[in-house]
Amino acid sequence: MSNDVVVRSGNTVRVGEHDAEVRDADARTVYVDFFTENRLSNSTVCMSLGALHLDAANEPVIDVSTRLRMDLGFAQILHGVLGELIASALKPVDQKPN
Secondary structure: OOOOOOOOOEEEEEEOOOOOOOOOOOOOOOOOEEEEEOOOOOOEEEEEEEEEOOOOOOOOEEEEEEEEEEHHHHHHHHHHHHHHHHHHHHHOOOOOOO
């Protein structure tokens, strides 16, 4: 897994009939493994994700990494994209000789 940014500032992404410039506001890459919020409010999906820190010497703590708010339509798109990524990751490696 790489932390490389695939789409960088200055690149453009086609949105309908327009080219949208991508501006990277130095968003940091974080690893998350815990939901701290997961709810629906007036067709807005509200999620907060965090990183759980757990070791034998200290009490567990969760650092909130990001708070996401998205309309239901975008949440459905995200659901589809994550489903495709997960399905691809779980496919067996092709063992056929070249």
